[in-house]
Amino acid sequence: MNIIEIQNKIISEKIKLKNKSKNHLSNFKNIEKYIKKEVELIKRFENSIIPEIEFKNILIENERTINEKVLKRGCVIIRNVFGEKKMKDLNKNLDQYVLENNYFEDQKKKIGIDKYFSELKSGKPQIFGLYWSKAQSEIRHSQEMEKVKKWLNNLWNYKYKDKSVFDPNKELVYADRVRRREPGDDTLGLSPHCDAGSIERWTDNAYQKIYNDIFSDNFENYNPFDAKYRDETIEFESPAVAHVFRTFQGWTALTEQGPNDGTLQLIPIAKGMAYVLTRALLDDVPENELCGSKAGKALSINEKYHSLLLKGLISIPKMYPGDTIWWHPDVVHAVEEKHLGKTFSNVVYVGATPYCKKNINYIKKQSKKFIEGKSPPDFAAEDYEVNYKGRTKINDLSELAKKQLGLIDWN
Numbered sequence: 192m193n194i195i196e197i198q199n200k201i202i203s204e205k206i207k208l209k210n211k212s213k214n215h216l217s218n219f220k221n222i223e224k225y226i227k228k229e230v231e232l233i234k235r236f237e238n239s240i241i242p243e244i245e246f247k248n249i250l251i252e253n254e255r256t257i258n259e260k261v262l263k264r265g266c267v268i269i270r271n272v273f274g275e276k277k278m279k280d281l282n283k284n285l286d287q288y289v290l291e292n293n294y295f296e297d298q299k300k301k302i303g304i305d306k307y308f309s310e311l312k313s314g315k316p317q318i319f320g321l322y323w324s325k326a327q328s329e330i331r332h333s334q335e336m337e338k339v340k341k342w343l344n345n346l347w348n349y350k351y352k353d354k355s356v357f358d359p360n361k362e363l364v365y366a367d368r369v370r371r372r373e374p375g376d377d378t379l380g381l382s383p384h385c386d387a388g389s390i391e392r393w394t395d396n397a398y399q400k401i402y403n404d405i406f407s408d409n410f411e412n413y414n415p416f417d418a419k420y421r422d423e424t425i426e427f428e429s430p431a432v433a434h435v436f437r438t439f440q441g442w443t444a445l446t447e448q449g450p451n452d453g454t455l456q457l458i459p460i461a462k463g464m465a466y467v468l469t470r471a472l473l474d475d476v477p478e479n480e481l482c483g484s485k486a487g488k489a490l491s492i493n494e495k496y497h498s499l500l501l502k503g504l505i506s507i508p509k510m511y512p513g514d515t516i517w518w519h520p521d522v523v524h525a526v527e528e529k530h531l532g533k534t535f536s537n538v539v540y541v542g543a544t545p546y547c548k549k550n551i552n553y554i555k556k557q558s559k560k561f562i563e564g565k566s567p568p569d570f571a572a573e574d575y576e577v578n579y580k581g582r583t584k585i586n587d588l589s590e591l592a593k594k595q596l597g598l599i600d601w602n
């Protein structure tokens with residue numbers, strides 16, 4: 192679709208969505224009231240609002256009271272998934288991979304290929320276009336991660352009369368990048384956004400079904416953890432937009448990092464997307480616009496339209512090597528503008544991508560890239576690692592890893 196076609200689509204879909212409600216302004220006001228209350232709670236309990244659980248407790252039945260909190264907040268910290276020593280070793284390993292292969296020289300030559308983050312206010316972050324280092328593979332394919340992801344996937348409603356949307360116990364692996372943020376960095380960050388589609392959230396048929404309760408005055412019944420139709424969304428073709436269904440996005444901390452160390456920020460409201468969706472239907476937003484969101488870019492959350500929601504943006508608490516953070520694909524997130532700490536704040540991005548048709552389709556394409564050592568299909572084709580020493584090859588993989596990468600069948 193060209194720009195004119197996209198704008199026409201926005202105009203017609205907005206009319207359709209407004210008509211789902213008896214009164215789209217009062218529908219928005221109702222949602223706004225809920226968000227206001229949640230923002231107050233976040234401000235009051237800022238340091239404890241994000242649910243936390245120890246890795247060793249995730250499979251213990253009497254710890255299950257945490258589930259309710261995760262479903263409400265749309266995020267969770269799982270601590271001590273890996274030991275500190277292991278993380279230190281992997282961090283060093285990753286460091287060597289970057290330096291021995293002259294990543295920084297390569298990167299200078301390829302600046303501008305990654306257009307995804309170019310529209311976000313803070314510019315290009317210190318996120319590395321590396322996918323296949325041993326450190327990343329070891330974390331992604333570990334037994335620990337397998338347990339964590341099963342637990343996370345099972346928090347969703349995925350079984351319906353006619354079908355199961357996904358298999359929560361068979362995990363695929365979505366190769367993503369690493370963040371290595373230098374101490375003192377004060378120019379790079381990521382402004383608030385969501386990744387799994389921008390204008391699609393209003394215009395795509397499956398997204399309209401997912402959000403139907405929100406648009407049709409039924410916000411109270413909307414459940415962000417209903418997986419129905421989540422595997423059927425179709426994103427605009429664009430490099431670096433996620434074409435998989437993730438039950439949770441997430442990362443694993445390689446180094447200690449707390450607030451002000453250039454860390455992650457979240458708006459811990461699982462139903463927060465309802466505010467963004469209905470806000471775009473109000474009369475002060477031009478008919479061919481969606482509060483600043485653009486096709487093929489991250490969904491933008493900004494002061495002009497979303498100031499109330501942004502009041503709920505908080506930095507996550509201090510993370511230690513081996514801790515992991517997970518957030519629902521609709522949860523607004525950002526990376527702090529400034530890193531005022533004294534050491535690198537490094538993370539490996541690992542999301543949860545359960546076995547379903549949409550993810551299998553992607554994994555098949557991704558596995559070809561893995562074999563060649565190229566950037567995965569969702570990311571800018573920077574292809575740094577083709578000739579890198581120490582890159583993960585097929586012979587380095589366990590049977591579980593091969594299943595997770597779609598190189599052998601799960602069944």
Ligand SMILES: [Fe+2]
Nearest residue numbers: 384385386524
């Ligand atoms: Fe993101």
